[in-house]
Amino acid sequence: MENQANFTYKIMEVCLLAGKIMLVSGAETYRVEDTMMRIAASFGIKQSHSYVTPTGIIFSIEGSEPTKTKLIRIMERTTDLEKVTMVNAISRKISGGDLSVQEAYELLEDIEMAKPTYSFMVRLLSATIASGCFLIMFKGGWGDFFPAAVTGGIGFLSVVYFHRVIPIKFFAEFLSAFIIGLLSFLFIKIGAGYQLDKIIIGSVMPLVPGLLITNAVRDLMMGHLLSGLSKGAEAFLTAFAIGSGIAVVFTFL
Template identity: 70%
Template structure:
């Protein structure tokens, strides 16, 4: 195998892994996808080591062994991109996509903008907050208070995450805002049950996918990734709880 083709295989594998890891895929799924792509292009022996903040990928059996490391700085949730990479990986495995074409297809996926605009996400979070309130046996009188609090809290989280660039503080401030709106709505008679409004409103901020991936990684034996994702989920939960606690202390 030529040196140029070896590096092209590494680039395709790393690009697929980076897209998946940045958009919410589990660690073991990322590693398995990268090794399957390498095998489909003729490299039987490859190794990958994936953590939430980096990927190390190596092609064995080459002279010399080719290894590359990339860092993952930002992570979000976009399972549509994960699904598209999985689809391309399956087509590569059956030999339907040449190497260069696979690279360009993955590049197109990486350049895609968010599936839903910020406004659509805020509206969805607001409606979900009201629905969560009803699910947790709240009363319909509090539905619109939860909608307003949940939407405002999610918007605050998105905005401050761009300004502060520290996820913990963005979620903390969002929780404080949710608590203030919940107490304010009950104080003016717009709502009735402060606890149910808060519970329903913070649900869009809860790191459900992160917790799920942490458990799945731990069960698959990826202890480093599982523990680090669990710690990140704990910090998010701590930020939400601290923000609400501050409001309870004030009032």
């Protein structure tokens, strides 16, 4: 009986760890819940329930013994879809009977401890190039490509730095947008840029919460109203912070 209870708890730990990795890495709420219950079912748990919000996971297993329930809090989220893919791959292996509980847990621990797929310098370079490309996409001139790329790169660097100093996303994004506005105005002032609006638009695009908006819509369509609305509110606050930072620059300059 005791061994069975320990085995059940281990299954619960595997499910929770898989759900935590996916949620922290930017997966949709319904996908996290579905993956957790599929893993439990693959290990012989016929009745399991998961309730996921952007800030926490509740998982429950029913059986002949007293119901086991556990809650974990999610304090910080990022975007790493590679980890989501890796957890899905492990889930499919579990469903196929290729992994034991212990093996699955060890693989998930390795994924959780793994560093991001791309280094900070690669992400900074990507944000820099993307900013210039977004400017061209929004029908800006090639003469503004360099100012938009530099401004976008510095803006991305700023949001990462300010988030470490001030662990409140709104202020980090507000200050970064403010810096983007100042730099864009400076490029126009010294004659290195020509279209202020296009430079700003291209530069702020790496800060736009595209994944949040997408996940909010998908969760709402799947009936997860609480998660969908909360992610939508977070995306709205991010957009408001970016707009406010740019607006302050226009107000004083």
